[in-house]
Amino acid sequence: MGKVSITLQNTDxxxxxxxxxxADNPAAEVSRMPALTKIDCExxxxxxxxxxxxxxxxxxxxxxxxxxxxxxxxxxxxxDDSFTLAWSRGASPKxx
Amino acid sequence: xxxxxxxxxxxLSLKERxxxxxxxxxxxxxxxxMDKVFPYVSYExxxxxxxxxxxxxxxxxxxxxxxxxxxxxxxxxxxIESFAQNNGHLNITDARYVNALKLFLTGVSPLEYSAHRGxxxxxRHFVGAGPRIACQMxxxxxxxxxQTQMHTMSHYNKFFDGLHDARHMHDRVWYLSVPKSxxxxxxxxxxxxxxxxISFSFEYVLTNLLFVPFMSGAAYNGDMATVTFGFSAQxxxxxxxxxxxxxxxxxxxxxxxxVPIVQRWIDKWFWRGYRLLGLVSMMMDYMLPKRIMSWAxxxxxxxxxxxxxxxEDLSRYGIRKPKYHEVxxxxxxxxxxxxxxxxxxxxxxxxxxxxxxxxxxxxxxxAKYPDTFDKYYRPRFKCWSExxxxxxxxxxxxxxxxxxxxxxxxxxxxxxxxxTICFRSAEYKGERYHFCSDGCKDIFxxxxxxxxxxxxxxxxxxxxxxxxxEVKDVLDWYHLNFGVDNFDYxxxxxxxxxxxxxxxxxxxPV
Numbered sequence: 347m348g349k350v351s352i353t354l355q356n357t358d359x360x361x362x363x364x365x366x367x368x369a370d371n372p373a374a375e376v377s378r379m380p381a382l383t384k385i386d387c388e389x390x391x392x393x394x395x396x397x398x399x400x401x402x403x404x405x406x407x408x409x410x411x412x413x414x415x416x417x418x419x420x421x422x423x424x425x426d427d428s429f430t431l432a433w434s435r436g437a438s439p440k441x442x
Numbered sequence: 443x444x445x446x447x448x449x450x451x452x453x454l455s456l457k458e459r460x461x462x463x464x465x466x467x468x469x470x471x472x473x474x475x476m477d478k479v480f481p482y483v484s485y486e487x488x489x490x491x492x493x494x495x496x497x498x499x500x501x502x503x504x505x506x507x508x509x510x511x512x513x514x515x516x517x518x519x520x521x522i523e524s525f526a527q528n529n530g531h532l533n534i535t536d537a538r539y540v541n542a543l544k545l546f547l548t549g550v551s552p553l554e555y556s557a558h559r560g561x562x563x564x565x566r567h568f569v570g571a572g573p574r575i576a577c578q579m580x581x582x583x584x585x586x587x588x589q590t591q592m593h594t595m596s597h598y599n600k601f602f603d604g605l606h607d608a609r610h611m612h613d614r615v616w617y618l619s620v621p622k623s624x625x626x627x628x629x630x631x632x633x634x635x636x637x638x639x640i641s642f643s644f645e646y647v648l649t650n651l652l653f654v655p656f657m658s659g660a661a662y663n664g665d666m667a668t669v670t671f672g673f674s675a676q677x678x679x680x681x682x683x684x685x686x687x688x689x690x691x692x693x694x695x696x697x698x699x700x701v702p703i704v705q706r707w708i709d710k711w712f713w714r715g716y717r718l719l720g721l722v723s724m725m726m727d728y729m730l731p732k733r734i735m736s737w738a739x740x741x742x743x744x745x746x747x748x749x750x751x752x753x754e755d756l757s758r759y760g761i762r763k764p765k766y767h768e769v770x771x772x773x774x775x776x777x778x779x780x781x782x783x784x785x786x787x788x789x790x791x792x793x794x795x796x797x798x799x800x801x802x803x804x805x806x807x808x809a810k811y812p813d814t815f816d817k818y819y820r821p822r823f824k825c826w827s828e829x830x831x832x833x834x835x836x837x838x839x840x841x842x843x844x845x846x847x848x849x850x851x852x853x854x855x856x857x858x859x860x861x862t863i864c865f866r867s868a869e870y871k872g873e874r875y876h877f878c879s880d881g882c883k884d885i886f887x888x889x890x891x892x893x894x895x896x897x898x899x900x901x902x903x904x905x906x907x908x909x910x911x912e913v914k915d916v917l918d919w920y921h922l923n924f925g926v927d928n929f930d931y932x933x934x935x936x937x938x939x940x941x942x943x944x945x946x947x948x949x950x951p952v
Binding site for chain 2: 379380381410413416418419421422424425426434
């Protein structure tokens with residue numbers, strides 16, 4: 347499988363998001379560039395609301411991610427508690 | 443007062459909120475047949491059996507949309523004001539950098555506006571509420587991008603040349619027909635092809651190359667305002683990219699018959715988008731005084747690696763990598779040098795300045811392009827630099843032949859031979875048409891009736907439709923100030939002003 351990827355702004359909130367991602371996804375590789383941080387991870391990567399809230403010290407709505415996000419690669423799956431990027435594993439197409 | 447007892451309501455989950463917004467809102471029309479209300483939805487051959495299967499993975503509802511967009515605007519405008527108040531333009535690395543902004547404002551920002559119109563149009567023409575809402579949000583986003591880019595760069599217009607009439611230039615200037623015709627090609631296609639071209643091929647597969655490393659480069663070059671509008675736009679872009687992937691999967695899952703149609707669009711729009719990004723390659727390798735990464739490195743990171751993962755994922759539907767992706771990879775070590783050379787040739791007719799890279803910059807180019815730069819391009823720059831020193835600065839006095847599809851002058855080389863210009867041609871109804879590549883030729887040959895109508899700037903100039911017969915007449919018609927906006931950076935009013943500012947930095951003139 348290929349790598350999924352997320353790129354965040356180098357802002358205060360962005361830095362805490364990067365911390366949270368690294369904590370939840372030990373395989374994540376972090377590349378820092380001027381103004382942005384790109385994180386790549388084999389196959390899948392998750393952001394958990396709880397992990398972010400622990401770092402940010404307040405309630406966090408995962409849709410706030412909209413404010414820090416620059417780019418991503420992978421299929422997105424989002425609910426109230428987690429935001430996941432993944433490449434699907436050989437699922438067969440569901441033609442109707 | 444007759445107060446109602448407060449209703450004890452459970453907060454709806456993200457999925458429930460999205461579902462309320464996008465389900466059960468459409469209906470089968472009765473006063474008019476559906477195919478009259480939605481006249482464009484079937485002629486492209488795409489079959490949709492269940493519009494409800496469309497799902498926006500971000501599940502954004504209107505209340506959340508307005509809330510976060512307003513927050514983004516507040517942040518951006520705080521930066522724009524602070525930039526203006528603090529004379530932010532004095533802190534950029536070098537005034538040559540501003541020329542990248544000139545190209546951005548005239549070449550890219552009007553595309554944001556075209557995208558706004560495109561999404562507003564196709565949003566009206568989809569049957570399902572899910573895609574209609576997604577297109578509506580994106581139409582508003584794109585309008586925001588056009589506006590915020592103009593607002594941000596208007597600060598530079600107070601001091602620098604060439605930024606005074608971007609919209610007018612976009613419609614007339616020869617090299618701006620490249621981005622303009624790209625978008626008009628997309629907007630004049632059917633709604634499904636439009637989404638494949640812009641949402642998928644452009645937004646998902648290619649725009650990272652423009653907005654990510656280039657904006658990081660803007661930050662590196664001290665342009666706080668541009669990096670902020672870039673990332674403010676890009677935060678929407680991440681949602682657009684997700685939509686791009688969603689539309690592709692939606693079409694592919696709905697009907698097996700959609701697969702070959704979608705594949706052909708992916709092939710076409712990959713190549714169209716890649717050719718357009720030739721301008722970005724030159725912005726990255728030549729126009730950023732301080733560079734982040736080379737075009738070749740960006741191509742490897744954002745197309746070769748990211749594209750591998752993406753197309754491996756799509757292979758389960760029978761989709762393969764876009765045709766001629768291997769040609770793009772072969773060209774990565776020469777693209778920016780070839781494009782910059784074209785502009786150096788025609789700097790007298792451009793709305794931004796050009797220059798030859800400094801010795802230090804050439805060292806960087808040699809290191810980034812070890813197999814090509816010293817062999818092919820350094821000698822060319824050396825020759826041009828010697829000619830300029832002798833007072834014989836090289837200008838190309840002849841108008842170039844243009845590729846009928848991408849409208850770029852025929853300056854690209856053969857995939858396997860960087861020393862031979864690549865020419866292709868095809869005959870249609872007794873006329874011969876010319877192309878820069880097999881990719882562009884294939885696109886023409888599939889839809890010749892569309893591309894024979896191309897408004898090719900060089901042809902139009904020769905036909906007398908562009909203000910007159912002399913270069914100066916044409917530049918007047920472009921609203922370009924001769925001797926101010928065009929020619930080399932060396933000796934330009936921009937340079938004079940910048941040098942004065944630098945001299946004033948430590949001085950207190952009385």
